[in-house]
Amino acid sequence: MREEKPVIVALDYPEQAAALSMADQLDPEKCRVKVGKELFTRAGPAVVDALHRRGFEVFLDLKFHDIPNTTAKAVRAAAELGVWMVNVHASGGRRMMEAARNELDQVNGSRTLLIAVTVLTSMERQDLADIGLDIEPLEHVKRLALLTQNSGLDGVVCSAQEVTPLRELVEPDFQLVTPGIRPADADVGDQKRIMTPGKAIIAGSTHLVIGRPITKASVPVEALERIQQEVLAAR
Numbered sequence: 001m002r003e004e005k006p007v008i009v010a011l012d013y014p015e016q017a018a019a020l021s022m023a024d025q026l027d028p029e030k031c032r033v034k035v036g037k038e039l040f041t042r043a044g045p046a047v048v049d050a051l052h053r054r055g056f057e058v059f060l061d062l063k064f065h066d067i068p069n070t071t072a073k074a075v076r077a078a079a080e081l082g083v084w085m086v087n088v089h090a091s092g093g094r095r096m097m098e099a100a101r102n103e104l105d106q107v108n109g110s111r112t113l114l115i116a117v118t119v120l121t122s123m124e125r126q127d128l129a130d131i132g133l134d135i136e137p138l139e140h141v142k143r144l145a146l147l148t149q150n151s152g153l154d155g156v157v158c159s160a161q162e163v164t165p166l167r168e169l170v171e172p173d174f175q176l177v178t179p180g181i182r183p184a185d186a187d188v189g190d191q192k193r194i195m196t197p198g199k200a201i202i203a204g205s206t207h208l209v210i211g212r213p214i215t216k217a218s219v220p221v222e223a224l225e226r227i228q229q230e231v232l233a234a235r
């Protein structure tokens with residue numbers, strides 16, 4: 001099924017006021033928002049509540065990676081906040097992901113999507129070698145995506161560069177959430193495995209996570225509008 005709101009704006013701000021002032025320029029009918037480690041560590045659940053009151057669906061990106069019990073309880077806490085999506089690190093393994101899935105299923109009425117990060121989009125082959133993984137990022141992403149699917153999760157975070165090969169491996173409704181999105185003229189920054197918004201949509205990304213190309217633009221809403229146009233044209 002075609003996703004009507006593929007763009008998720010990453011609200012990577014050091015304080016709630018700045019995040020909400022950005023959100024107030026966005027239309028919750030046209031995009032979703034992401035709350036990550038910096039903003040959540042400073043502002044906590046209050047910022048999630050404030051975004052919900054404004055009508056936004058929130059991706060709580062805290063990338064839990066811990067023993068199964070701790071991760072599962074953290075996922076429960078996220079679901080009880082009513083967030084649309086939450087993530088863990090697939091490298092936490094099958095037992096961790098299954099525990100998180102089971103816990104989430106016990107939260108009454110929860111429709112929170114649970115996805116797992118495969119290989120961070122800021123990493124390339126050498127970074128994997130540095131942590132003892134002598135493997136191409138794509139191969140490791142495939143391995144972790146299958147493990148994630150077999151553990152009962154709803155999708156993965158990966159680079160848009162991996163979406164086409166992954167689509168051949170996973171179920172059609174498995175979510176492929178892709179950060180590392182860079183319009184052709186945008187700064188790459190610390191991202192390594194990148195793709196433009198239009199190409200990511202053509203490849204089959206279900207969601208595009210985009211931060212700095214919007215939030216650091218001189219006029220963020222105009223940057224978002226250009227990205228939305230590129231996404232529409234790619235469909």
Ligand SMILES: O=C(O)c1cc(=O)[nH]c(=O)n1[C@@H]1O[C@H](COP(=O)(O)O)[C@@H](O)[C@H]1O
Pocket residue numbers: 010012036061063087117119120121122157158179180181189191209210211212213
């Ligand atoms: O889980 C994520 O959202 C994530 C995973 C990943 O592999 N790479 C990645 O960049 N992200 C997040 O996606 C956002 C990308 O932001 P920009 O690089 O500013 O567009 C940041 O908030 C990251 O924390």
